[in-house]
Amino acid sequence: MTTIYNFSAGPAVLPKPVLERAQAEMLDWHGSGMSVMEMSHRGKEFTSILAKTEADLRKLLDVPNNYKVLFLQGGAIAENAIIPMNLLNGGAADYVVTGSWSKRSVEDANAYGKINVVASSEADGFTHVPAFSTWKLNKDAAYLHICTNETINGVEFDGLPDAGDVPIVADMSSHILSRPIDVSKYGVIYGGAQKNIGPAGLCIVIVREDLLDRASPLTPAVFNWKTQSENQSMINTPPTYGIYIAGLVFEWLLEQGGVSAIEQVNIQKANLLYDYIDSTDFYINNIALHNRSRMNIPFFLADESLNDAFLKGAEAKGLLQLKGHRMVGGMRASIYNAMPIEGVQALVSYMQEFEKAH
Template sequence: MTKTVYNFSAGPAVLPKPVLLRAQAEMLDWHGSGMSVMEMSHRGKEFMSILAKAEADLRTLMSIPAEYKVLFLQGGAIAENAMIPLNLLAGKGADYAITGTWSQRSVEDARPYGDIRVVTSNAADNFTHVPALDSWTLNRDAAYLHVCTNETICGVEFLDMPDTHGVPIVADMSSHILSRPVDVSQYGVIYAGAQKNIGPAGLCIVIVREDLLERASKLTPAVFHWKTQAENQSMINTPPTYGIYIAGLVFEWLMAQGGVAAIEQHNIAKSRLLYDYIDSTDFYNNPVAKANRSRMNIPFRLQDESLNDAFLKGAEARNLLQLKGHRLVGGMRASIYNAMPLEGVQTLVDYMKEFEKSHSM
């Protein structure tokens, strides 16, 4: 018997148990092939069918329009921070919105490649809200506008976009992809590292509108050249095959849950449970503006931070794991991705109440 834990890690993160059980059952012999998926040639018919099914299911789950390509790449989201300007700038400047530490990092990573203009920033406000969309100083000649729609560290989430007058929006959705419906056609590019709502680390999904594939710099490495990868089914190099296989199982699981609209209802219920409790007491607090609070990553602080270690120790004793906040910001953080059950959040809230009771004056 494995012990039951609730894993609140921001990523790599909890995966659906049925997915892990299925991977276990198929580990040595995938569908009568006599091989593990890990052992298969990426160009063999077995793996090609796994890739095709994963892409088709992702297209269904996100209602991805036909004019978008779906790429399964290595390198994670941070590699794409550099590959976005290489694939898209084409000698122009680009606009970047800073709404948290990840979008700030995207700016730093993109700067060496061209004229990177910060059009809004909430840094002075400790990344706790999304600045009013009509205050963003957008440039109509920009190659693209980059945003991070869910800030994993700061807990800021938003999907309302400013009117860019046709400038394509490039969105890092690493930590909330598939957690709620998204209108893909609003974006030129959506990218996401897999290790939160999709599967294991090592896989990055890039969804890119076809007409944007013609802009890449000659300096773009072939493995990150979106057009080349799109023309070669993401196989210009060996793709992260096992990660793609697990992602495919996660997509099947998500469809069995009723798809993204259904999982969104679970995510609303889970996040409401935790926020409502945090807001009901001064013992804990979450500083993010209510309209911009993430459903996936919920940072919170104890009013008396000298109790942090005791809080974490008590949590661990109850198998509530990985609640320590990111090293950049401290405090606590509960990441409650699609695979986190409501009981996990309820158990956390029960523990927080109990801790408050036993540590209040």
């Protein structure tokens, strides 16, 4: 049987040991006689899962004690509205647009107050992060919003600007846990789970405690970070199974040696693919070298009339979901933590074959 490698941008590949563990525990979690999907979210079984999941995430990211970890619903797109509800409260916020998702964040936030786009690379086709020196920051902004890895465009931040006392709010959906980060440099970190953490539907928010008192009085309780933090993310029924799978992923990551260890694997995988793309004129990647994403690698065939043939041949080899996002076309290989290096090796081998044949 052909080995399948799933390059989907999300919902994305999960570690095989995680899926096997979930399979083994599907009908009976730890002798409880229940599936996790059947448990009361307030029962001792699930509250123990939630507590361990949070503890393991804190360990992986070295989350300081003055930050709350929330397990919410609606994915990262819901946070586009929830963030200004919790932080804007009559003020203005700065946003940087480096790809399709940060552009969407601006569009969604506009309904809640004054949103200033202080830097954008849209005119250049979203091929880089604008130099920090060009950002027109407002020292009185309620927050500065960035997307540190653009899934569609394949653009990743290689540092952070000096925002002074303005809290940085970062959408890290597609590269969280792929490298060490200094959580203390951010006011808020958030991300949908379906790329590097678990199944769709879960969103993780890490928020500094001093930012929990800024919500508009019109913020519904279910969207109020302070209310959720005071209720252990359970003012309503949380996405219990998504939290459980995330917990298994966190355990798997710790077994790999944590984010520092997985970063080295991610660098190796990304270099393997980029080095081949750069060695030929047959394939093209236009992203600035210092902003190339390690997780999402878009590329184009110089002769785009071959796109369908490339995808058909890839599928026959077990290399799935390589078609680029409909907004940009071309191809895209998403090589998250769970993608083994053998998958990238198989992709490069196929790309070499296809080039020789055409």
